[in-house]
Amino acid sequence: MFVIMDEGPAVAVLVLATICLGTFPIAFSWADLHGRKPAHTFLDFSAAFVLAALPCAISLSNTGPRIAIMPGLWEQMTQQNDFVVVCACAAGLFLMLGSMSLQWGMALTGMAICLPFQIAVSLSVGIGIDWLMDNRLGKAAWVFPGLTCFSVATIFGTLAHVERLKALKYRKDKNAVRNMVGLEDVMGQPLAANMVKSVEMGASSSSGSSSGGSMEGNPEPPRKRGLHERKLSETTDVILDLEYGKSSRRTSNLRPIGAQVMQDTSAFERDEPPNTPKHTSVRMQYCKRGIDLDRSKPLRGVIVLTLGGFCFGLLTPLFFIATSALPTTDYWRVLPDGVPPLTVYNAYFFMALAFGFTAWGVNLSLLYQPLCNGEESSWSEYIRDNNGRIISIAAGLACALGMALQFLGGLAGGYRVAEVVKMYPLLTVAWGLLLFAEFRGSGKKAAYLLAAMCGTYVLGVGLLAAARNISVLQ
Structure with a gap:
């Protein structure tokens, strides 16, 4: 079995x-924003994962010096270790379920919220179970404050998600009213001004802010805007439509008929601005998203992330049982002597194998029976x-x-040093803040709230690292 002996290369x-682990989720967000069906993305991802994981596991297991208590893969396939093999395969099943929840949860909440929330839940579940199974994991005085920090991080993440949705809804409603070009000619100036004021007052009353106070008194009459200014505002409205979770089109349900008549009618004859390059962010907003769900309900995304966190959390104890059932820790005597x-x-080999079989079985069925009234697909x-x-293949x-x-x-x-990976x-x-501008x-x-979530997550990882290091030193 191949093992690195020095700590320097191990840290590298x-x-x-x-x-690698922090970058691969980009594929899920990219595919969703470009309208690719989630089953297509996950089939490519799982196939690439298995085709890369199996050779890595085989080569690392059968390379290097032979150790009696660490036999190679082919030798362990002939031993009476059915129970631990089943545990490793079950870990692959939960890895698949957690990865699918990551794909759907990322579409509902975004990259900046999804993975810290989910891993915090998984660490709370997995570390707690591991600590009960093996008391050498760490001291309770350090472990349980770390788990508490993870719970607080999930609360901060939920509040940040809710606050982001509120801000996006306010911006969407406000821009939809302000984009009513020519409304004063059809319905009169006072009515247009009152509509703008009502949107701002409604948002301020719901969020507790005073953003609509500046409209009191005599409002400034709206002015007509040029064609270039109108196109810029419409592009902004399209981006807000995407952020709020609805498919973006040139016409808006909140824009009255009178405003549409006064606008340039040629703008409604096409689905996207002319001369737009194929792979620009503006063109991307006009695509229907791959996971077409109502993203205005924060509880839905939080539930998906929590379920995925429990799946990832159960993966850790199962993997621990499969790899640590030694005579000193095998309290249930699941393995024969010797x-x-x-x-x-x-x-890892058995886990990847189970991951591939279950991922392809589930997602092939989802091609014909998609979740949440999605569009059907086929093998062809x-x-x-x-x-x-x-x-998607690169992500796998x-x-x-x-x-x-x-x-x-x-x-x-x-x-x-292993805690660095967490x-x-x-x-x-x-990546979510820089590439997708999710909280802009x-x-x-x-x-x-987002910074508080990240801070408490780092604190929890630090406490768990301290607990494990103290246990190892003792």
């Missing part, structure tokens, strides 16, 4: 694993769908490589 390997547990690479349509296939390769590097670095560095959700937050214009309150 773990940093690379952190980059039969070692699975090595991390062999357990999936074969022809090359939009986003490369990025990155995830498989990241997990293999995590096991490789963890074996060499131990608990004291910081990868913060990299996902950075959401207000200071949402930004503070």
Whole structure:
């Protein structure tokens, strides 16, 4: 079995694993924003994951010096270790369910919220179960404050998600009224001004702010805007439509008929602005999203993330049982005498194999019976769908490589350096803010809540690392 002996290369390997695990979720968000069906994306992702994970597990398991208590993959396949193999396969099933919840939860809440929330829930569940199974995991004085920090991080994440949706709804309603070009000629100035004022007052009363106070007194009459200014405002409204979770089109349900008549009628004869390059952010907003759900309900996204966090949390104890059922820790005597547990690479092999079978079985059925009244697909349509296939395959390769590097670095560095990998959700937050501008214009309150979520998550990881290091040193 291949093992790195020095801590320096182990830290470098773990940093690379952190980059891979924190970057692959970009594919899920990209595919959803470009209108690709979720089953197509996950089929490509799971196929690439299995095709990369199996060779990594086989090569790492059968390379290097032979160790008696760590046999190779082919040798362990002939041993009487059915129970631990089943545990490793069950871990693959929960990995598949957690990854699917990550795909759907990311469409509902965004990258900046999804992964820190989900991993915080998974660590709370997994570490708690591990601590009960093996008291050597760490001292309760450090473990349970860390778990408390993860629970607080989920609360901050939920509040940040709600605040972001409120800000997006306010901006969408306000821009929809302000984009009524020519409304004063059809319905009169006072009525147009009162509509703008009513939107601002409604938002201020619901959020407790005084944003509509500036409209009191004699309002400034709206002015007509030029064609270039109208197109710019309409593009802004399209982006807000995407953020609020509805398919974007040139016409808006909130814009009255009189305003539409006074606008340039040629603008409604096409679905997107002319001379728009194929892969610009503006063109992307006109595509129907792959997961077409009502994103204005924050509770739906939180429930999906919580269920996925429980699935990821159950993965850790199952993997722990498969790889740590030694005579000193095998309280239930699940293995015969003299039969070692699975090595991390062999357990990774069985986990990836189960992940591939279950992912393809579930998503092939979802082609014909999609979730949440989605559009049906077929095998032939999936074969022809090359939009986003490369990025989905790259995501699967990155995830498989990241997990293999995590096991490789963890074996060499131990608990004291392996905790670096748990910081990868913060990299996902950075990608969500930089690449997708998810919290742009959401207000200071949402930004503070997002920062509080990340801060409490880092504190929880630090406490767990301290608990494990103290246990190892003792």
